[in-house]
Amino acid sequence: MTVSIVVVSHSEKIADGAVELAAQMAPDVVILPAGGTDDGRIGTSLGKVLAALEQAGGEGTVVLTDLGSAVMTAESALEFLESPAGVLLADAPLVEGLVAAAVAAQGGADVQAVRQAAEGTRGPGNQPQPAGWEAGRGSVSSAAPDCTGDFELVNQAGMHARPAAKVAGGLASLDAEVTINGVDGASMTGLMTLGAGKGTVLHVEAWGADAERAVEYVRSLVEAGFGEP
Structure with missing residues (x-):
């Protein structure tokens, strides 16, 4: 259950x-x-x-x-x-x-x-942030990420509501701060504002204890097309 x-x-x-x-x-x-x-x-x-x-x-x-x-x-x-x-x-x-x-x-x-x-x-304004988080910019820039990855969207509809929810929901449960193309990876709304269609490359950067798991999580979803055509 x-x-x-x-x-x-x-x-x-x-x-x-x-x-x-x-x-x-x-x-x-x-x-x-x-x-x-x-x-x-x-x-x-x-x-x-x-x-x-x-x-x-x-x-x-x-x-x-x-x-x-x-x-x-x-x-x-x-x-x-x-x-x-x-x-x-x-x-x-x-x-x-x-x-x-x-x-x-x-x-x-x-x-x-x-x-x-x-x-x-x-959203990042209400969450504890790792060293290097620049207030008001929505990304971690002064501290090198612990893990990164680049993954091309293969599903026809790209980053619409359902994929964004899968990404955000999974990342929010991990001990990691993640950005995807510069936006908070744990924000469904932020991900949808990317307007990322099929063929878009998602650049993932992650900080924290679960950084590697976070990047692998995004990779697995993207490469599987989020279970969509």
Whole structure:
């Protein structure tokens, strides 16, 4: 069984839509929405969150929320659970964090790594950076990378949403700082802004304990065409 995910939003439509999007990239992961109030208004419902958490199961559960009061509702729900230890709240942007978490869970990551993948999407401004990170430039430049690689995109659609989510989700769970063509490799949005089509060469630079694993991870995805034609 994989780690499950619960989405808590003030809007039932937002929760349902985010779950629908993430499910396209992680078909084997249980992702449950808990959006809106019990009577269909904008707001959060303790009952909905509890029901989703009790249904989730799996090897732990990661909870993502949209706004501050949704966090409070999720925290309140944890107090009612018999075994809250396996339920972790992620401090991450709802949609990008959800997609990254779902991809990590699909890949078999444990609950801690799934939460880390979600939180890795907050961007370099909110993450601890290695020596040499130049604030405001979005890349590590003054310290030589521990590992590098150049890989040509072979899938027809290039770096669109699904490949970007796979790359970002996997890299966010590693102990490494990674840039791909100058953008944060753990940012799904950043990768999509590259506009990298088929034939584009991705230059990967990585720093940290898992630098070699990070570069190998990107290589394996790219050379396999992300499982696409």
